[in-house]
Amino acid sequence: MFFAQHRAADSLTHVEHLPPRPGTPAPWPDWVPPVLRSSLGSRGITAPWRHQSEAATSAWQGAHTVVATGTGSGKSLAYQLPALSTLLTDDRATILYVAPTKALAADQLRSLVALDLPGVRPATYDGDTSREERDWVRQHARVVLTNPDMLHHGILPGHASWSRFLRGLRYVIVDESHAYRGVFGSHVAHVLRRLRRMAARYRTTPTFILASATSGDPLRTGTRLTGLPVTAFTEDTSPRGGITFALWEPPLLPASPALPSTSSSPGFSSPAFASRDAPTSPSSPSRDGDAPTRPRDAEPVRRSALRETADLLADAVAAGVRTLAFIRSRKGAELVATMARRSLDTAVPGLGSRVAAYRSGYLREDRRALERDLLDGTLLGLASTNALELGVDLVGLDAVLISGYPGTLASLWQQAGRAGRAGRDATCVLIARDDPLDTYLVHHPEALFGRPVEATVFDPGNPHVLAPQLCCAAAELPLTPADLPLFGPTAEPTLDALVAAGILRKRPSGWYWTERHRPDVDLRGAGGGPVAVVESATGRLLGTVDTGSAHHQVHDGAVYLHQGITYVVDKLDLADSVALVHAEDPDWSTHPRDVTDVTVLSVRETRTAGSAGAVTLSLGEVEVTSQVVSYQRRRLVSGEVIDVCELDLPQRVLRTVAVWWTVTPEALDAAGVPDVDWPGALHAAEHASIGLLPLVATCDRWDIGGLSTAFHADTGLPTVFVYDGHPGGAGFAERAFEVATDWLSATRTVVAECRCDQGCPSCVQSPKCGNGNNPLGKADAVTVLSLVLSALSREPARRTTDLAA
Numbered sequence: 001m002f003f004a005q006h007r008a009a010d011s012l013t014h015v016e017h018l019p020p021r022p023g024t025p026a027p028w029p030d031w032v033p034p035v036l037r038s039s040l041g042s043r044g045i046t047a048p049w050r051h052q053s054e055a056a057t058s059a060w061q062g063a064h065t066v067v068a069t070g071t072g073s074g075k076s077l078a079y080q081l082p083a084l085s086t087l088l089t090d091d092r093a094t095i096l097y098v099a100p101t102k103a104l105a106a107d108q109l110r111s112l113v114a115l116d117l118p119g120v121r122p123a124t125y126d127g128d129t130s131r132e133e134r135d136w137v138r139q140h141a142r143v144v145l146t147n148p149d150m151l152h153h154g155i156l157p158g159h160a161s162w163s164r165f166l167r168g169l170r171y172v173i174v175d176e177s178h179a180y181r182g183v184f185g186s187h188v189a190h191v192l193r194r195l196r197r198m199a200a201r202y203r204t205t206p207t208f209i210l211a212s213a214t215s216g217d218p219l220r221t222g223t224r225l226t227g228l229p230v231t232a233f234t235e236d237t238s239p240r241g242g243i244t245f246a247l248w249e250p251p252l253l254p255a256s257p258a259l260p261s262t263s264s265s266p267g268f269s270s271p272a273f274a275s276r277d278a279p280t281s282p283s284s285p286s287r288d289g290d291a292p293t294r295p296r297d298a299e300p301v302r303r304s305a306l307r308e309t310a311d312l313l314a315d316a317v318a319a320g321v322r323t324l325a326f327i328r329s330r331k332g333a334e335l336v337a338t339m340a341r342r343s344l345d346t347a348v349p350g351l352g353s354r355v356a357a358y359r360s361g362y363l364r365e366d367r368r369a370l371e372r373d374l375l376d377g378t379l380l381g382l383a384s385t386n387a388l389e390l391g392v393d394l395v396g397l398d399a400v401l402i403s404g405y406p407g408t409l410a411s412l413w414q415q416a417g418r419a420g421r422a423g424r425d426a427t428c429v430l431i432a433r434d435d436p437l438d439t440y441l442v443h444h445p446e447a448l449f450g451r452p453v454e455a456t457v458f459d460p461g462n463p464h465v466l467a468p469q470l471c472c473a474a475a476e477l478p479l480t481p482a483d484l485p486l487f488g489p490t491a492e493p494t495l496d497a498l499v500a501a502g503i504l505r506k507r508p509s510g511w512y513w514t515e516r517h518r519p520d521v522d523l524r525g526a527g528g529g530p531v532a533v534v535e536s537a538t539g540r541l542l543g544t545v546d547t548g549s550a551h552h553q554v555h556d557g558a559v560y561l562h563q564g565i566t567y568v569v570d571k572l573d574l575a576d577s578v579a580l581v582h583a584e585d586p587d588w589s590t591h592p593r594d595v596t597d598v599t600v601l602s603v604r605e606t607r608t609a610g611s612a613g614a615v616t617l618s619l620g621e622v623e624v625t626s627q628v629v630s631y632q633r634r635r636l637v638s639g640e641v642i643d644v645c646e647l648d649l650p651q652r653v654l655r656t657v658a659v660w661w662t663v664t665p666e667a668l669d670a671a672g673v674p675d676v677d678w679p680g681a682l683h684a685a686e687h688a689s690i691g692l693l694p695l696v697a698t699c700d701r702w703d704i705g706g707l708s709t710a711f712h713a714d715t716g717l718p719t720v721f722v723y724d725g726h727p728g729g730a731g732f733a734e735r736a737f738e739v740a741t742d743w744l745s746a747t748r749t750v751v752a753e754c755r756c757d758q759g760c761p762s763c764v765q766s767p768k769c770g771n772g773n774n775p776l777g778k779a780d781a782v783t784v785l786s787l788v789l790s791a792l793s794r795e796p797a798r799r800t801t802d803l804a805a
């Protein structure tokens with residue numbers, strides 16, 4: 001491999017060789033018209049791979065189909081074959097293609113146009129489509145490429161003017177379907193059900209084809225997303241070059257004595273200790289994992305992942321290896337490029353110019369030019385944020401560096417998939433950041449290799465999603481009893497509640513939307529009207545933040561990232577739902593602190609285990625009351641705390657789903673944990689378990705919150721709660737309950753195996769602790785987790801359902 005040996009000695013924790021794979025071609029299915037074969041042939045596609053052919057044939061025969069294979073495996077051919085063959089053989093047929101982003105739809109449009117087939121008439125329909133174009137699309141287009149938001153806001157409500165298109169609808173293609181997770185996924189699941197209802201109204205039943213990155217249980221996810229039985233194709237038969245995959249942990253820095261810890265959580269005066277770790281929105285700048293987010297009572301213990309990535313990038317470029325580095329933030333990507341350039345120029349003046357940063361501020365053409373330069377070797381190193389839409393052609397590189405686990409195995413493999421050409425080996429390096437999940441993964445390669453990727457988690461039953469979606473459906477076309485099964489078992493009680501609240505009206509023929517205007521529902525938000533983010537100087541609307549996370553994300557003084565550009569909030573005006581901001585790129589990040597309480601509203605399921613019922617594990621509805629009371633400003637590079645600023649924001653109440661476990665005082669005594677140490681033990685276990693939940697569910701730790709307490713009023717016991725940070729729940733807590741043993745044993749392992757003494761960001765410290773990471777008992781956390789695990793795994797669990805709290 002290309003990196004300097006002395007670095008590897010300290011940092012290389014594992015090397016995995018993924019062997020090259022020859023492709024398995026298949027003949028063209030006999031139903032593919034010759035004109036399509038020859039058009040594809042002239043684009044260099046002489047035969048499909050077997051998985052493409054099988055998935056295409058399944059969809060052609062009318063089965064709802066999901067194809068879930070890796071980057072570059074040619075999923076698009078699997079849906080293009082049946083869709084285009086249908087258009088070529090049936091004059092009236094139409095196709096709807098749905099992608100999560102406009103950029104992807106634009107890529108797909110280019111590829112369809114390039115095929116130059118007679119009468120296909122593809123067109124995008126999104127926020128950029130002009131009024132005249134929209135008329136043309138509705139009247140003439142046969143392939144409409146759009147996104148779920150446009151389907152929800154534009155096509156379904158305006159169905160009457162889409163009648164030609166809907167009548168002909170034969171296929172609905174849902175591309176990148178793994179992107180539909182959490183609350184967004186729950187909304188999209190209902191948008192697709194509304195589409196099915198509307199298609200039925202126009203007397204057609206389209207076949208759904210889903211294309212997904214390799215994802216855990218695509219069959220179940222596909223069924224949940226569409227509400228239909230699907231057939232899954234998961235075997236990738238395309239050829240691949242071999243990949244040497246290295247796991248890398250930055251070395252420990254020389255130890256410096258820790259300062260005595262002090263709680264910096266104001267307003268904390270609960271008689272029983274409780275620690276709170278509220279979720280914050282994923283786009284919060286504090287999520288920048290590479291700006292170390294250490295509390296003031298901990299010194300940095302490892303070299304930062306950013307510096308390691310910069311060094312590895314420089315090593316690679318010096319060795320002439322074409323390398324793409326993925327970094328979590330734009331600022332981080334720029335820092336990596338700058339550091340790599342500097343060290344290369346020191347070694348060989350001028351060599352630094354072969355490295356560039358790839359930024360969202362660039363125009364599309366500029367970005368494509370950078371990609372071309374990297375592919376043809378003009379550039380040797382490119383540092384990019386992983387949020388950016390890279391071009392589909394940017395594959396076949398010699399090396400990929402991944403600075404920090406990207407959150408899901410699906411994204412990891414997608415990024416790694418940029419490396420490697422058939423017949424030539426490539427290198428991929430995952431560089432761990434200083435957090436429990438990254439640490440766990442670089443020491444547990446079995447969690448990365450040869451393991452199915454995690455299931456995409458979302459919950460169409462979330463009442464906070466279902467209720468507004470039913471309103472949208474009723475506004476499109478009154479709901480009838482016959483429609484109810486489509487929306488699940490809770491549709492009827494939800495409708496009753498909407499009628500009781502005066503939002504819908506019930507008549508003998510069904511449920512009616514009574515307002516003049518349409519329901520205002522944002523698929524990507526989560527309850528409550530959104531807060532507008534407006535640039536003070538120009539009045540320009542930059543975007544919106546849902547009310548749920550506005551207090552965390554756009555409080556006065558917050559550093560706010562929007563599409564890779566940094567802003568600082570001047571004023572959050574809650575009365576007008578607006579945050580005024582100005583562009584500024586300070587060298588600090590902001591980290592909100594809050595105080596939180598959890599009340600159990602109802603218990604859905606509970607398991608009691610261990611002798612004398614030492615341990616219970618429960619899933620249920622909770623009410624989380626929280627108040628953002630202050631924020632810290634921390635230096636980006638060092639993580640040093642600059643100051644703490646007070647805030648004056650009202651309390652917020654979140655009704656959501658939580659998983660929680662309790663341990664009896666007797667069991668803790670018996671395990672040798674003295675009662676004064678319970679708070680630290682539970683708090684540390686809570687942090688680590690929040691950090692490890694993304695291992696089993698496609699959330700990241702910013703989607704979930706937690707609370708631990710030595711005595712909780714509702715359980716009467718020492719308790720650890722982990723809750724979904726979205727109103728009504730997003731499925732994460734539910735998933736945690738289902739796989740609790742796997743989840744908590746990984747948690748125990750990461751804490752037990754961490755080489756620190758007292759706890760560090762790699763194990764039990766949390767970057768978003770509401771309590772300043774105090775107290776934390778690392779060793780006691782291992783004892784408590786062992787106690788919980790041995791109880792849960794030993795006993796045939798006594799399981800009860802639907803208890804009242």
Ligand SMILES: [Zn+2]
Nearest residue numbers: 754756760763
């Ligand atoms: Zn540690």
Ligand SMILES: [Zn+2]
Nearest residue numbers: 275277769770
């Ligand atoms: Zn905490």
